[in-house]
Amino acid sequence: MFLSENYRKIASDGIWNNNIVFGQNLALCPLLAVTGTATNGLGMGLATLVVITASNGLISLTRHLIPSEIRIPIFVLLIAALVTLVDILMNAWAHELYKVLGLFIALIVTNCALLGRAEAFASKQPVKESLWDGLMMGLGFTLVLVALGAVREISSAGTLFAHASVLLGESFRFLEVTVISDYKGFLLMALPPGGFIMLAFLIVGKRLIDQKLAQRKVPAEVLTPAIID
Numbered sequence: 001m002f003l004s005e006n007y008r009k010i011a012s013d014g015i016w017n018n019n020i021v022f023g024q025n026l027a028l029c030p031l032l033a034v035t036g037t038a039t040n041g042l043g044m045g046l047a048t049l050v051v052i053t054a055s056n057g058l059i060s061l062t063r064h065l066i067p068s069e070i071r072i073p074i075f076v077l078l079i080a081a082l083v084t085l086v087d088i089l090m091n092a093w094a095h096e097l098y099k100v101l102g103l104f105i106a107l108i109v110t111n112c113a114l115l116g117r118a119e120a121f122a123s124k125q126p127v128k129e130s131l132w133d134g135l136m137m138g139l140g141f142t143l144v145l146v147a148l149g150a151v152r153e154i155s156s157a158g159t160l161f162a163h164a165s166v167l168l169g170e171s172f173r174f175l176e177v178t179v180i181s182d183y184k185g186f187l188l189m190a191l192p193p194g195g196f197i198m199l200a201f202l203i204v205g206k207r208l209i210d211q212k213l214a215q216r217k218v219p220a221e222v223l224t225p226a227i228i229d
Contacts, residue, residue, distance in 0.1 A: 006129070007129075007132055009041075010129065010132050010133050010136055011132070011136045013037055013132060013136070013137060014135075014136025014137040014138075014139065014140045014146070015136055015140040015143065015206055016140065016206075017154040018022055018029060019140040019141070019144065019206075020113040020137060020141040020144070021141065021144045021199075022144065022202075022203060022206045023142075024113060026046075026111065026115070026142065027111050027112070028052060028158075028199075029104075030044055030048075030104045030107060030111070031144065031145060031148065031195075031199070032102055032176070032179070032192055032196065032199065033146040033192070034100075034101055034104055034145070035145055035149035035152055036073035036149065036152060036153065036164075036190050036195075037149050037152070037153040037159075037161070037162055037196060038146050038149040038150040038153050038160055038161045039097075039149070039162060039163060039164045039167050039168065039172075039175075040097075040100055040101065040149060040163050040167070041142075041145035041147075041148060041149030041150075042068075042142065042144055042145065042146050042149070042161075042164075042168070043094070043097045043100075043167060043168060044104065044105075045106065045138070045141055045142025045143075045146060046047060046100055046142060047063040047086050047090065047101075047137055048108055048111065048114075048141055048142070049135070049139060049142055050082075050086055050135075050138070051079065051083055051086055051108050051138075052080050052114050052117060052134045052137055052138045052141075053081055053131055053134035053135045053138055054077075054082050054134070055079045055117075055118060055134065056117055056118065056121065056122040056130040056131060056133055056134030057080060057094070057122075057127055057130055057131040057134065058078055058082070059075060059118045059123055059130070060122045060125060060126060060127045060129075060130035060131075060155025061127050063122070066123075071119075071123065072115070072119070073197070075094070075115055075118045075119065075123075075158070076109070076115065076144045077100055078118075079108075079109055079114050080109045080223060083105070083108045083109045086105065086108070087105045087106055089101075089200060090105060094167070094168065094169070094217065096166050096167050097167040097168060098188075100167060111135045113137065113141070117133060117137055121133050122134070131190075137187070144202070145203065148195065148198055148199060148202060150220045151189075151198050151201075151202075152189045152190065152194055152195060152198055154179050154180070155189040155194075155198075156184050156186050156187065156188075156189035156190035156191070156194065157183065157185055158178065158179050158180030158181070158183025158185065159176075159177065159178055159179060160175075160176075160177040160178075160179050160186065161175035161176050161177060162180060162192070163176070164176050186202045
């Protein structure tokens with residue numbers, strides 16, 4: 001079953017065009033802090049995905065009951081309640097990952113992207129579209145976290161998804177890969193400056209791809225200089 005044009009646009013915006021990191025330049029603090037490995041990035045991304053999807057759906061469902069004058073405080077309270085629930089569940093069911101991510105789970109509340117989607121989209125759209133928007137925004141954010149974590153982990157330790165079975169559960173053991181055997185490591189990539197460097201490369205790469213895609217959409221006659229007799 002094919003998605004409608006509206007759903008496809010929401011998906012492309014969330015994953016690529018209006019990506020939380022690449023398009024909005026938000027959530028950079030957790031992005032740089034927890035992406036020392038791809039496993040940490042995946043865990044943080046999934047937690048954020050659950051919160052933003054649930055908050056979008058809940059806010060859309062109750063949008064007609066929330067007075068416009070106090071909507072922002074109510075949005076924050078709803079998001080905080082969901083983050084607290086996710087924090088408790090991760091502590092109970094993914095305790096090792098919970099210990100690694102630590103305070104950054106609770107700081108999902110301060111992620112401006114969640115409040116931004118609540119105000120700009122969920123408070124104005126039906127529940128299904130709001131849930132889809134939250135899912136796509138969360139997925140786009142997760143992909144960036146995993147991509148940045150993967151590049152940093154490979155360059156710093158020569159592994160990929162190290163300790164996934166410990167942090168995420170035994171079912172994730174298949175993700176653990178040794179990319180470079182007997183690798184001595186590159187410490188800079190494991191430190192915050194390495195995160196800034198690799199994020200810059202990812203942003204540049206995304207913009208170069210966008211430029212290439214934009215050039216393909218330009219009609220051939222525009223790109224071909226006119227011949228003057």
